[in-house]
Amino acid sequence: MFYDGGECVRELASHSGGVQRPRGYSCEELGGAAYFADRDWSSPTRLSRLHPLFVSPHGTGSSRYLDVVCHDDVWYATWQQSQPDHSQPLVMNQMTRTEIETLLSE
16 A cells, blocks of 8 residues: 655745735655555555655655556556656656566565
């Protein structure tokens, strides 16, 4: 299971050339993963208890909304990732099932 955890809440700044008005707050989220043992869906076990599992190397570090689609022998992962300019586009990666199994067995 992938989940988003709130890292911090910060006030949003207005652009200097835009209309000045209250903007509210933004929650920067950092992604994590958990697993369930013995089909006990009420008790997930987090893979990383003290730190986020997914952190962007860019911008604010936000890396969230991870989703994985399995299709035949290829898995596709998409997520929203902070960039050096602080934009947060949707990015994607693909791996074969064999590559995933190799990584998980190490």
